[in-house]
Amino acid sequence: MSRERLLLSDVGGMHDVKSRLETSFLAPMKNPEMRQAFGKSMRGGLLLWGPPGCGKTFIAKAVAGELDANFYHVGLSDVLDMWIGSSEKNITQIFDMARRNAPCVLFLDEVDAIGQKRTQLRGGGGMRGVVNQLLQEMDGASNDNEGVFILAATNHPWDIDSALLRPGRLDRTLLVLPPDxxxxxxxxxxxxxxxxxxxxxxxxxxxxxxxxxxxxxxxxxxxxxxxxxxxxxxxxxxxxxxxxxxxxxxxxVRPSHGPWIESAKNFAMFNNDDGRYDDLLAWIKQNKIK
Ligand SMILES: Nc1ncnc2c1ncn2[C@@H]1O[C@H](COP(=O)(O)OP(=O)(O)OP(=O)(O)O)[C@@H](O)[C@H]1O
Ligand SMILES: [Mg+2]
CATH class of the missing domain: 1.10.8.60 (Helicase, Ruva Protein; domain 3)
Known part of the structure; x- marks a missing residue:
């Protein structure tokens, strides 16, 4: 845990990212009475995605600073355990700790690890329990998650279990691209x-x-x-x-995000029926990336 004094104003440039963060996440979080008046629940969380080293973790810390909240960084690959039931238990413990220390930002890093590990561990459907546990903990109806703000991050959104991305879950997404x-x-x-x-x-x-x-x-x-x-x-x-x-x-120093852009471009071009990769494709076009 760390109590950072980082604010969005410390995040240089990235005007679009900051203003979307402000309207879709921070403003509703800071105004619970308005949420109530309009019947908006605060279930679920926000997913930051994009190439490595471009500010996802930094921005998550700045969000914690804006909300004057504690910051917990959880690398999901560390939480996943090869023993049946242990991963679920680890997830419960993390959310319990977050609730005890609210207000806090619970930053779930590498959320794609669940999807990736599914094939490596316990064969087949072993990770279903982990996904369900995560959904249950995130669900504000069965838990008192008041003051627990969930942010998640990934370099590989296409590997994320789609159940996690449905409405009311990690349903708000924000692409964090190389710095302008x-x-x-x-x-x-x-x-x-x-x-x-x-x-x-x-x-x-x-x-x-x-x-x-x-x-x-x-x-x-x-x-x-x-x-x-x-x-x-x-x-x-x-x-x-x-x-x-x-x-x-x-x-x-050579630019390091080349391989990421290449594979991301492939996924984006062939899996964009619902427009989820529009932002990335627009950026690729704008920067004339071949
Ligand atoms: N807009 C910004 N203003 C100031 N510093 C930034 C900004 N973006 C990134 N940084 C700096 O760049 C470095 C990398 O950022 P960060 O660790 O947040 O990337 P990341 O997207 O979380 O990467 P990964 O996917 O590898 O976890 C950090 O040292 C951070 O301080
Ligand atoms: Mg990071």
Whole structure:
């Protein structure tokens, strides 16, 4: 558990993601009396999906900050157990703990793990119980989930058990794509904070890093830091990080989301009858990705 002071304003750029988060999730959560007046239940949760390293976890933490809630990060692959019944029990324990510590954001990371593990573990339908348990715990009618906000994340939405995606469950989805220009600048700034730097034109670096993920940009900063530190060790005096260090580092780091985009594109093109991948396909078209 951690109590982060992260807010949506710390999430750089990504204007669309933030405004959709605000209208479809945060505003109703912050206004229970309006929900009641309009008879909207708060069952279910929100699924964040997209390529690795692009801010899903970061955004989930910012949501917790906005709601002034505790943040629990649960990697679902760790919860799944090979022993019959243990996975279900683990899930119950996690939700009980979340209810005891409300208000909190329960962040279910890697929700696709259930779908993936189904074929690996106990053969065939063994994961049905896990899915049912998860649905039962999420269901506000049978549990007092007041103040438990459920966010989930995945890189592979096509592997998620479809029962989890039906209305009233993880029925709101939000695509989190590689950072746009202002997001890239914010990410660079974040990762250089507290380090010795000369006057840097981060907007310029951001312009030259289209296609890099948040995680790639973190790597750029690490690499640039290493160059400056090595030089400092040689001379024995601190030599701040320069534009040149960053420029060199940008050349070293290759975009990491290529393979993801490729497989996502395939799934999206052939499984979009209900329009669930519209956002991704529009982005692919807009960025002229072949
Ligand atoms: N818009 C943003 N503003 C500031 N920092 C960001 C932003 N997006 C991503 N980051 C930074 O990028 C890094 C990667 O983000 P994060 O871990 O949230 O990705 P993820 O989508 O959860 O990846 P994975 O699918 O691998 O779990 C983090 O260090 C985070 O601080
Ligand atoms: Mg993550």
């Amino acid at each position: 220009l202002p997001a890239r600048e914010a990410i660079l700034d974040l990762h250089l904070r507290g380090r010795p730097i000369e006057k840097l034109d981060l907007a310029k670096i951001a312009k030259h890093t289209n296609g890099l993920t948040g995680a790639d940009l973190a790597l750029v900063c690490e690499q640039a830091t290493e160059y400056a530190m090595t030089a400092s060790i040689e001379t024995g005096t601190v030599r701040p990080i320069t534009m040149k260090d960053l420029g060199r580092a940008v050349k070293d």
